[in-house]
Amino acid sequence: MNRLFFIGLLFCVLSTSCIPHKDIVYLQDKDISLDSTQVMVEQPKPYRVQINDILNVRVKALDQNTVSILNPAGEENLNASSAERAYFDGFTVDTHGNIRIPTLGKINVLGYTVEEIEQMLEKKLLDEQFKETANIFVTVKLAGLRYTANGEVGNPGTQIIFQDRVNIFEAIANVGEIPVTGNRKEVQIIRQYPQGQKIHTIDMTDKNVMSSPYYYIQPNDIIYVKPIKQKTWGTGTTGRETLTTIISVVSLLTTTLLLIDRTTN
Numbered sequence: 001m002n003r004l005f006f007i008g009l010l011f012c013v014l015s016t017s018c019i020p021h022k023d024i025v026y027l028q029d030k031d032i033s034l035d036s037t038q039v040m041v042e043q044p045k046p047y048r049v050q051i052n053d054i055l056n057v058r059v060k061a062l063d064q065n066t067v068s069i070l071n072p073a074g075e076e077n078l079n080a081s082s083a084e085r086a087y088f089d090g091f092t093v094d095t096h097g098n099i100r101i102p103t104l105g106k107i108n109v110l111g112y113t114v115e116e117i118e119q120m121l122e123k124k125l126l127d128e129q130f131k132e133t134a135n136i137f138v139t140v141k142l143a144g145l146r147y148t149a150n151g152e153v154g155n156p157g158t159q160i161i162f163q164d165r166v167n168i169f170e171a172i173a174n175v176g177e178i179p180v181t182g183n184r185k186e187v188q189i190i191r192q193y194p195q196g197q198k199i200h201t202i203d204m205t206d207k208n209v210m211s212s213p214y215y216y217i218q219p220n221d222i223i224y225v226k227p228i229k230q231k232t233w234g235t236g237t238t239g240r241e242t243l244t245t246i247i248s249v250v251s252l253l254t255t256t257l258l259l260i261d262r263t264t265n
Contacts, residue, residue, distance in 0.1 A: 049117070050220065054087060056141045060138075145164075149225070151224045151225040152228075168187070168202065172225075183225065183227065185205055187204055188225075189201075189202065
């Protein structure tokens with residue numbers, strides 16, 4: 001009877017504590033009918049500016065002195081480029097979707113792409129202050145792609161990446177990777193929309209994640225990686241941890257049974 005009890009106990013612990021290999025491997029071919037060469041990463045739709053975004057605006061002209069007021073002072077100092085400088089020199093989109101630019105006043109940019117904003121500013125400058133011969137050239141960029149990662153990641157917190165596009169794997173790699181205690185199958189992305197926030201879930205172990213509309217992150221995204229159940233159970237996540245737990249449990253039960261036998265005898 002005791003042997004059956006121990007065997008059952010060992011089976012239960014082994015079957016529930018170890019993390020299957022398939023749960024920690026990225027980009028698996030879960031659809032066996034789909035050839036591995038057929039997964040295509042769709043080009044993301046152009047990002048449309050949201051509230052609290054920070055825009056960097058640069059204006060060039062034949063006579064650069066005529067547009068100096070529109071550009072941040074000291075921009076020739078390349079060593080000064082940083083997230084803090086972008087925050088103070090950039091133009092923050094307010095709660096009404098406006099940015100306030102010297103000599104141009106408030107301009108609504110909510111829902112526009114950076115390319116559309118460039119065209120809008122060029123037209124406004126030419127209509128109100130300059131002639132075609134001034135050769136006005138406007139560039140608009142987001143002041144870095146800011147996102148936050150929480151939960152089971154190596155280094156939770158807010159990150160800023162100075163790239164136009166960042167996929168979920170790059171974003172996770174920048175916060176220290178997901179440990180074995182993280183649930184790669186249900187990674188949540190909390191995304192900002194004009195009407196509020198929405199939660200989307202992606203499976204990073206499935207290669208079809210590359211065709212997901214949430215494969216590329218957007219500014220102000222929050223990435224949350226849930227812990228797996230084994231972490232809360234405390235039975236161990238690796239074979240060694242599981243074996244140690246089993247030995248401890250068996251030793252405790254053996255000692256308890258011996259004490260009970262002695263007491264009854």
